[in-house]
Amino acid sequence: MVKAVVLGAAGGIGQPLSLLLKLNEVITELALYDIVNSPGVAADLSHINTPAKVTGYLPANDGLKCALTGAHLIVIPAGVPRKPGMTRDDLFKINAGIVRDLATGIAQHAPKAYVLVISNPVNSTVPIVVEVLKKHGAFDPKRVFGVTTLDVVRASTFTSSISGAAPQGVRVPVVGGHSGVTIIPLLSQISPRHNFTHEEIEALTKRIQFGGDEVVKAKDGAGSATLSMAQAGARFASSILNATVKGEAGIVEPSYVHLDADKEGCAQLRKLIDGLDYFSSNIELGPNGVAKINSLGEISEYEKKLLEAAIPELKTNINKGVSFIADGSKL
Numbered sequence: 001m002v003k004a005v006v007l008g009a010a011g012g013i014g015q016p017l018s019l020l021l022k023l024n025e026v027i028t029e030l031a032l033y034d035i036v037n038s039p040g041v042a043a044d045l046s047h048i049n050t051p052a053k054v055t056g057y058l059p060a061n062d063g064l065k066c067a068l069t070g071a072h073l074i075v076i077p078a079g080v081p082r083k084p085g086m087t088r089d090d091l092f093k094i095n096a097g098i099v100r101d102l103a104t105g106i107a108q109h110a111p112k113a114y115v116l117v118i119s120n121p122v123n124s125t126v127p128i129v130v131e132v133l134k135k136h137g138a139f140d141p142k143r144v145f146g147v148t149t150l151d152v153v154r155a156s157t158f159t160s161s162i163s164g165a166a167p168q169g170v171r172v173p174v175v176g177g178h179s180g181v182t183i184i185p186l187l188s189q190i191s192p193r194h195n196f197t198h199e200e201i202e203a204l205t206k207r208i209q210f211g212g213d214e215v216v217k218a219k220d221g222a223g224s225a226t227l228s229m230a231q232a233g234a235r236f237a238s239s240i241l242n243a244t245v246k247g248e249a250g251i252v253e254p255s256y257v258h259l260d261a262d263k264e265g266c267a268q269l270r271k272l273i274d275g276l277d278y279f280s281s282n283i284e285l286g287p288n289g290v291a292k293i294n295s296l297g298e299i300s301e302y303e304k305k306l307l308e309a310a311i312p313e314l315k316t317n318i319n320k321g322v323s324f325i326a327d328g329s330k331l
Protein backbone atom coordinates (compact mmCIF):
# COMPACT_ATOMS: atom_id res chain seq x y z
CA MET A 1 0.00 0.00 0.00
CA VAL A 2 1.36 3.41 -0.95
CA LYS A 3 -0.85 6.27 0.12
CA ALA A 4 -0.25 9.79 -1.20
CA VAL A 5 -2.10 12.81 0.18
CA VAL A 6 -2.60 16.26 -1.32
CA LEU A 7 -3.47 19.03 1.14
CA GLY A 8 -5.04 21.89 -0.83
CA ALA A 9 -6.15 19.48 -3.55
CA ALA A 10 -8.96 21.58 -5.01
CA GLY A 11 -6.75 24.56 -5.87
CA GLY A 12 -4.96 25.73 -8.98
CA ILE A 13 -1.98 23.51 -8.27
CA GLY A 14 -3.86 20.90 -6.27
CA GLN A 15 -6.11 19.73 -9.10
CA PRO A 16 -3.55 19.15 -11.88
CA LEU A 17 -1.08 17.79 -9.30
CA SER A 18 -3.68 15.31 -8.09
CA LEU A 19 -4.32 14.32 -11.71
CA LEU A 20 -0.63 13.66 -12.30
CA LEU A 21 -0.38 11.67 -9.05
CA LYS A 22 -3.40 9.61 -10.10
CA LEU A 23 -1.40 8.67 -13.21
CA ASN A 24 1.54 7.50 -11.07
CA GLU A 25 1.11 3.74 -10.79
CA VAL A 26 3.28 3.44 -7.68
CA ILE A 27 0.45 5.09 -5.72
CA THR A 28 -2.33 2.76 -4.59
CA GLU A 29 -4.37 5.28 -2.61
CA LEU A 30 -4.71 9.02 -3.24
CA ALA A 31 -6.40 11.12 -0.55
CA LEU A 32 -7.45 14.65 -1.47
CA TYR A 33 -8.03 17.20 1.28
CA ASP A 34 -9.17 20.81 0.98
CA ILE A 35 -11.51 23.19 2.79
CA VAL A 36 -13.71 23.17 -0.35
CA ASN A 37 -14.57 20.96 -3.34
CA SER A 38 -12.21 18.05 -2.67
CA PRO A 39 -14.93 15.35 -2.82
CA GLY A 40 -15.85 16.56 -6.31
CA VAL A 41 -12.26 16.53 -7.52
CA ALA A 42 -11.86 13.04 -6.03
CA ALA A 43 -15.03 11.73 -7.71
CA ASP A 44 -13.83 13.06 -11.05
CA LEU A 45 -10.32 11.59 -10.80
CA SER A 46 -11.64 8.28 -9.46
CA HIS A 47 -12.96 7.39 -12.93
CA ILE A 48 -9.45 7.25 -14.40
CA ASN A 49 -8.38 3.64 -14.87
CA THR A 50 -5.14 3.62 -12.91
CA PRO A 51 -4.51 1.70 -9.64
CA ALA A 52 -4.91 4.52 -7.09
CA LYS A 53 -8.17 4.52 -5.16
CA VAL A 54 -9.15 8.18 -4.79
CA THR A 55 -10.92 9.66 -1.78
CA GLY A 56 -11.87 13.27 -0.99
CA TYR A 57 -12.12 14.91 2.42
CA LEU A 58 -13.32 18.21 3.86
CA PRO A 59 -12.51 19.44 7.40
CA ALA A 60 -15.83 18.09 8.81
CA ASN A 61 -15.98 14.57 10.28
CA ASP A 62 -12.27 14.40 11.06
CA GLY A 63 -11.46 14.88 7.37
CA LEU A 64 -7.83 15.87 7.89
CA LYS A 65 -7.20 12.90 10.17
CA CYS A 66 -8.87 10.47 7.73
CA ALA A 67 -6.91 11.91 4.79
CA LEU A 68 -3.57 11.72 6.59
CA THR A 69 -3.79 8.39 8.38
CA GLY A 70 -1.51 5.82 6.74
CA ALA A 71 0.17 8.37 4.43
CA HIS A 72 3.52 7.55 2.84
CA LEU A 73 3.85 10.90 1.07
CA ILE A 74 2.10 14.23 1.64
CA VAL A 75 2.23 17.17 -0.73
CA ILE A 76 1.12 20.60 0.53
CA PRO A 77 -0.01 23.18 -2.05
CA ALA A 78 -2.58 24.73 0.36
CA GLY A 79 -2.60 28.49 0.71
CA VAL A 80 -3.06 31.72 -1.17
CA PRO A 81 -1.04 32.60 -4.29
CA ARG A 82 0.49 35.99 -5.20
CA LYS A 83 -1.12 38.83 -7.07
CA PRO A 84 0.92 41.34 -9.13
CA GLY A 85 3.03 43.60 -6.91
CA MET A 86 3.31 41.06 -4.07
CA THR A 87 6.39 39.18 -2.93
CA ARG A 88 6.21 35.59 -1.74
CA ASP A 89 6.94 36.88 1.75
CA ASP A 90 3.70 38.90 1.60
CA LEU A 91 1.88 35.53 1.67
CA PHE A 92 3.34 34.65 5.07
CA LYS A 93 0.53 36.35 7.00
CA ILE A 94 -2.08 33.93 5.67
CA ASN A 95 -0.10 30.87 4.65
CA ALA A 96 1.98 30.50 7.83
CA GLY A 97 -1.12 29.67 9.88
CA ILE A 98 -2.50 27.30 7.22
CA VAL A 99 0.78 25.40 7.00
CA ARG A 100 1.16 25.31 10.81
CA ASP A 101 -2.27 23.73 11.21
CA LEU A 102 -1.71 21.16 8.48
CA ALA A 103 1.71 20.30 9.93
CA THR A 104 0.07 19.76 13.31
CA GLY A 105 -2.25 17.25 11.66
CA ILE A 106 0.72 15.53 10.05
CA ALA A 107 2.56 15.32 13.40
CA GLN A 108 -0.51 13.74 14.96
CA HIS A 109 -1.72 11.42 12.22
CA ALA A 110 1.16 10.74 9.81
CA PRO A 111 4.43 11.39 11.68
CA LYS A 112 6.41 8.99 9.46
CA ALA A 113 5.35 10.43 6.11
CA TYR A 114 7.54 12.24 3.58
CA VAL A 115 6.34 15.85 3.52
CA LEU A 116 6.70 17.98 0.37
CA VAL A 117 6.00 21.67 0.97
CA ILE A 118 4.88 23.77 -2.00
CA SER A 119 3.01 26.57 -0.15
CA ASN A 120 4.84 29.90 -0.24
CA PRO A 121 6.96 31.43 1.10
CA VAL A 122 8.81 28.08 0.97
CA ASN A 123 11.91 29.59 2.64
CA SER A 124 9.73 30.11 5.76
CA THR A 125 7.00 27.46 5.47
CA VAL A 126 9.51 24.58 5.58
CA PRO A 127 10.93 25.84 8.92
CA ILE A 128 7.32 26.13 10.17
CA VAL A 129 6.65 22.46 9.32
CA VAL A 130 9.92 21.43 10.94
CA GLU A 131 9.28 23.39 14.16
CA VAL A 132 5.78 21.91 14.50
CA LEU A 133 7.09 18.38 13.94
CA LYS A 134 9.87 19.02 16.49
CA LYS A 135 7.33 20.15 19.09
CA HIS A 136 5.55 16.83 18.65
CA GLY A 137 8.77 14.78 18.67
CA ALA A 138 8.06 13.75 15.09
CA PHE A 139 10.84 15.51 13.17
CA ASP A 140 13.10 13.52 10.88
CA PRO A 141 15.16 15.92 8.73
CA LYS A 142 15.44 13.28 6.00
CA ARG A 143 11.70 13.43 5.37
CA VAL A 144 10.81 17.13 5.03
CA PHE A 145 11.35 18.83 1.66
CA GLY A 146 10.72 22.30 0.25
CA VAL A 147 9.77 21.82 -3.39
CA THR A 148 12.08 23.96 -5.55
CA THR A 149 11.78 21.75 -8.64
CA LEU A 150 10.00 24.46 -10.63
CA ASP A 151 13.17 26.57 -10.52
CA VAL A 152 15.10 23.63 -11.96
CA VAL A 153 12.46 23.03 -14.63
CA ARG A 154 12.53 26.73 -15.59
CA ALA A 155 16.32 26.71 -15.71
CA SER A 156 16.26 23.82 -18.21
CA THR A 157 13.67 25.56 -20.36
CA PHE A 158 15.15 29.07 -20.33
CA THR A 159 18.77 27.98 -20.90
CA SER A 160 17.84 25.67 -23.75
CA SER A 161 16.08 28.51 -25.52
CA ILE A 162 19.53 30.10 -25.83
CA SER A 163 21.84 27.08 -26.07
CA GLY A 164 19.61 25.20 -28.50
CA ALA A 165 19.84 21.97 -26.44
CA ALA A 166 16.75 19.77 -26.02
CA PRO A 167 15.18 21.10 -22.76
CA GLN A 168 14.30 17.67 -21.34
CA GLY A 169 17.95 16.65 -21.29
CA VAL A 170 19.32 19.84 -19.72
CA ARG A 171 20.23 19.87 -16.01
CA VAL A 172 21.09 23.08 -14.15
CA PRO A 173 21.55 22.85 -10.38
CA VAL A 174 19.51 25.62 -8.75
CA VAL A 175 20.45 26.11 -5.12
CA GLY A 176 19.67 28.44 -2.21
CA GLY A 177 15.99 29.02 -1.60
CA HIS A 178 12.78 29.73 -3.48
CA SER A 179 12.29 33.47 -3.86
CA GLY A 180 14.00 36.18 -5.90
CA VAL A 181 17.66 36.58 -5.06
CA THR A 182 17.69 33.41 -2.92
CA ILE A 183 17.24 31.39 -6.15
CA ILE A 184 20.80 30.68 -7.35
CA PRO A 185 21.17 28.94 -10.71
CA LEU A 186 24.63 27.38 -11.12
CA LEU A 187 24.92 27.95 -14.86
CA SER A 188 28.63 27.11 -14.75
CA GLN A 189 27.56 23.52 -13.98
CA ILE A 190 25.01 23.13 -16.77
CA SER A 191 24.87 19.70 -18.35
CA PRO A 192 25.39 19.16 -21.25
CA ARG A 193 28.10 21.79 -20.96
CA HIS A 194 27.55 25.17 -22.61
CA ASN A 195 29.59 28.34 -22.38
CA PHE A 196 27.23 31.31 -22.09
CA THR A 197 28.52 34.87 -22.46
CA HIS A 198 28.51 37.02 -19.33
CA GLU A 199 25.51 38.97 -20.66
CA GLU A 200 23.64 35.71 -21.26
CA ILE A 201 24.49 34.51 -17.73
CA GLU A 202 23.17 37.72 -16.19
CA ALA A 203 19.96 37.66 -18.24
CA LEU A 204 19.32 33.96 -17.63
CA THR A 205 20.00 34.26 -13.91
CA LYS A 206 17.50 37.13 -13.59
CA ARG A 207 14.90 35.23 -15.62
CA ILE A 208 15.25 32.08 -13.49
CA GLN A 209 15.18 34.09 -10.25
CA PHE A 210 12.06 35.98 -11.27
CA GLY A 211 10.34 33.36 -13.46
CA GLY A 212 7.45 33.22 -11.01
CA ASP A 213 6.80 36.94 -11.54
CA GLU A 214 6.40 36.39 -15.30
CA VAL A 215 3.46 34.10 -14.64
CA VAL A 216 1.96 36.28 -11.89
CA LYS A 217 2.06 39.24 -14.27
CA ALA A 218 0.60 37.32 -17.22
CA LYS A 219 -2.23 35.91 -15.06
CA ASP A 220 -2.97 39.50 -14.02
CA GLY A 221 -4.57 38.89 -10.63
CA ALA A 222 -5.75 35.32 -11.27
CA GLY A 223 -2.89 33.70 -9.35
CA SER A 224 0.57 32.31 -10.04
CA ALA A 225 2.09 29.26 -11.71
CA THR A 226 -0.18 26.23 -11.32
CA LEU A 227 0.25 23.89 -14.29
CA SER A 228 4.05 24.05 -14.50
CA MET A 229 4.13 23.75 -10.69
CA ALA A 230 1.91 20.68 -10.81
CA GLN A 231 4.29 19.04 -13.29
CA ALA A 232 7.30 19.99 -11.16
CA GLY A 233 5.61 18.76 -7.97
CA ALA A 234 4.62 15.47 -9.57
CA ARG A 235 8.18 15.00 -10.83
CA PHE A 236 9.59 15.53 -7.35
CA ALA A 237 6.95 13.27 -5.75
CA SER A 238 7.77 10.60 -8.30
CA SER A 239 11.49 10.85 -7.44
CA ILE A 240 10.68 10.42 -3.73
CA LEU A 241 8.47 7.41 -4.47
CA ASN A 242 11.01 5.82 -6.79
CA ALA A 243 13.70 6.14 -4.09
CA THR A 244 11.64 5.22 -1.03
CA VAL A 245 9.22 2.63 -2.45
CA LYS A 246 10.99 1.16 -5.46
CA GLY A 247 14.48 1.47 -3.95
CA GLU A 248 15.93 3.08 -7.07
CA ALA A 249 19.45 4.36 -6.45
CA GLY A 250 21.16 7.44 -7.87
CA ILE A 251 18.20 9.83 -7.95
CA VAL A 252 19.38 13.41 -7.46
CA GLU A 253 17.04 16.40 -7.16
CA PRO A 254 17.59 19.84 -5.66
CA SER A 255 15.36 20.52 -2.66
CA TYR A 256 15.24 22.92 0.29
CA VAL A 257 15.93 20.88 3.42
CA HIS A 258 17.18 21.15 7.00
CA LEU A 259 20.91 20.48 6.86
CA ASP A 260 20.67 18.00 9.75
CA ALA A 261 19.40 15.65 7.04
CA ASP A 262 23.10 14.96 6.34
CA LYS A 263 24.97 15.71 9.55
CA GLU A 264 28.32 14.29 8.45
CA GLY A 265 28.24 15.56 4.91
CA CYS A 266 28.12 18.92 3.18
CA ALA A 267 31.10 20.43 5.06
CA GLN A 268 31.94 22.67 2.09
CA LEU A 269 28.33 23.79 1.90
CA ARG A 270 28.12 24.62 5.61
CA LYS A 271 31.26 26.75 5.35
CA LEU A 272 29.91 28.66 2.37
CA ILE A 273 26.50 29.46 3.84
CA ASP A 274 27.47 30.96 7.14
CA GLY A 275 25.53 28.86 9.62
CA LEU A 276 22.17 28.66 7.85
CA ASP A 277 20.13 25.63 8.96
CA TYR A 278 18.23 25.35 5.67
CA PHE A 279 19.44 25.40 2.10
CA SER A 280 18.48 23.95 -1.22
CA SER A 281 21.20 21.89 -2.83
CA ASN A 282 21.39 18.75 -4.93
CA ILE A 283 20.07 15.93 -2.76
CA GLU A 284 20.77 12.26 -3.31
CA LEU A 285 17.63 10.37 -2.43
CA GLY A 286 17.66 6.97 -0.77
CA PRO A 287 15.25 4.47 0.82
CA ASN A 288 14.73 6.77 3.84
CA GLY A 289 14.50 10.11 2.04
CA VAL A 290 17.61 12.32 2.02
CA ALA A 291 20.66 10.06 1.67
CA LYS A 292 23.21 12.80 1.05
CA ILE A 293 23.26 16.56 0.58
CA ASN A 294 25.79 17.29 -2.13
CA SER A 295 28.20 20.16 -1.79
CA LEU A 296 27.99 22.94 -4.34
CA GLY A 297 31.14 21.86 -6.16
CA GLU A 298 33.17 24.46 -7.98
CA ILE A 299 31.23 27.69 -8.42
CA SER A 300 32.15 30.79 -10.43
CA GLU A 301 32.96 34.22 -8.98
CA TYR A 302 29.59 35.45 -10.26
CA GLU A 303 27.81 32.58 -8.47
CA LYS A 304 29.74 33.35 -5.26
CA LYS A 305 28.31 36.88 -5.40
CA LEU A 306 24.80 35.50 -5.90
CA LEU A 307 25.34 33.33 -2.83
CA GLU A 308 26.49 36.30 -0.77
CA ALA A 309 23.36 38.22 -1.75
CA ALA A 310 21.09 35.27 -0.90
CA ILE A 311 22.38 34.47 2.59
CA PRO A 312 21.00 37.47 4.56
CA GLU A 313 17.55 37.10 2.97
CA LEU A 314 17.48 33.36 3.62
CA LYS A 315 18.47 33.99 7.22
CA THR A 316 15.58 36.45 7.67
CA ASN A 317 13.08 34.11 5.98
CA ILE A 318 14.17 31.13 8.08
CA ASN A 319 14.08 33.07 11.35
CA LYS A 320 10.60 34.33 10.51
CA GLY A 321 9.29 30.77 10.15
CA VAL A 322 11.07 29.49 13.25
CA SER A 323 9.89 32.43 15.40
CA PHE A 324 6.31 32.03 14.23
CA ILE A 325 6.17 28.68 16.03
CA ALA A 326 8.62 29.46 18.84
CA ASP A 327 6.76 32.64 19.81
CA GLY A 328 3.75 30.60 20.71
CA SER A 329 1.49 30.56 17.68
CA LYS A 330 -0.98 28.05 19.08
CA LEU A 331 -0.51 24.38 18.26
Ligand SMILES: NC(=O)C1=CN([C@@H]2O[C@H](COP(=O)(O)OP(=O)(O)OC[C@H]3O[C@@H](n4cnc5c(N)ncnc54)[C@H](O)[C@@H]3O)[C@@H](O)[C@H]2O)C=CC1
Residues within 6 Å of the ligand: 007, 008, 009, 010, 011, 012, 013, 014, 033, 034, 035, 036, 077, 078, 079, 080, 081, 082, 091, 095, 098, 101, 102, 117, 118, 119, 120, 121, 122, 147, 148, 149, 150, 151, 178, 223, 224, 225, 226, 229
Ligand atom coordinates in the same frame (compact mmCIF):
# COMPACT_ATOMS: atom_id res chain seq x y z
N1 LIG B 1 6.96 26.03 -4.45
C1 LIG B 1 6.70 26.56 -5.62
O1 LIG B 1 7.53 26.51 -6.53
C2 LIG B 1 5.39 27.19 -5.90
C3 LIG B 1 4.52 27.48 -4.87
N2 LIG B 1 3.30 28.03 -5.12
C4 LIG B 1 2.43 28.30 -3.97
O2 LIG B 1 1.45 27.26 -3.84
C5 LIG B 1 0.32 27.76 -3.11
C6 LIG B 1 -0.99 27.38 -3.77
O3 LIG B 1 -1.11 28.01 -5.01
P1 LIG B 1 -2.43 27.80 -5.93
O4 LIG B 1 -2.77 26.37 -6.01
O5 LIG B 1 -2.22 28.56 -7.16
O6 LIG B 1 -3.54 28.53 -5.02
P2 LIG B 1 -5.12 28.31 -5.04
O7 LIG B 1 -5.73 29.43 -4.28
O8 LIG B 1 -5.59 28.07 -6.43
O9 LIG B 1 -5.32 26.95 -4.24
C7 LIG B 1 -5.03 26.83 -2.89
C8 LIG B 1 -5.96 25.80 -2.29
O10 LIG B 1 -5.65 25.69 -0.90
C9 LIG B 1 -6.88 25.50 -0.23
N3 LIG B 1 -6.75 25.80 1.19
C10 LIG B 1 -6.72 27.00 1.81
N4 LIG B 1 -6.62 26.82 3.14
C11 LIG B 1 -6.56 25.49 3.36
C12 LIG B 1 -6.45 24.69 4.51
N5 LIG B 1 -6.38 25.22 5.73
N6 LIG B 1 -6.43 23.35 4.35
C13 LIG B 1 -6.50 22.80 3.13
N7 LIG B 1 -6.61 23.51 2.00
C14 LIG B 1 -6.64 24.83 2.12
C15 LIG B 1 -7.86 26.42 -0.95
O11 LIG B 1 -9.21 26.07 -0.68
C16 LIG B 1 -7.46 26.20 -2.39
O12 LIG B 1 -8.19 25.16 -2.99
C17 LIG B 1 0.54 29.27 -2.98
O13 LIG B 1 1.05 29.57 -1.71
C18 LIG B 1 1.60 29.56 -4.05
O14 LIG B 1 2.35 30.70 -3.78
C19 LIG B 1 2.89 28.31 -6.39
C20 LIG B 1 3.71 28.02 -7.46
C21 LIG B 1 5.04 27.50 -7.30
Ligand SMILES: O=C([O-])CC(=O)C(=O)O
Residues within 6 Å of the ligand: 081, 082, 088, 120, 150, 211, 212, 213, 215, 216, 224, 225
Ligand atom coordinates in the same frame (compact mmCIF):
# COMPACT_ATOMS: atom_id res chain seq x y z
O1 LIG C 1 5.77 33.16 -8.11
C1 LIG C 1 4.97 32.69 -7.29
O2 LIG C 1 4.39 33.35 -6.42
C2 LIG C 1 4.73 31.21 -7.33
C3 LIG C 1 6.02 30.52 -7.31
O3 LIG C 1 6.60 30.27 -6.28
C4 LIG C 1 6.68 30.28 -8.60
O4 LIG C 1 6.03 30.34 -9.66
O5 LIG C 1 7.87 30.01 -8.57
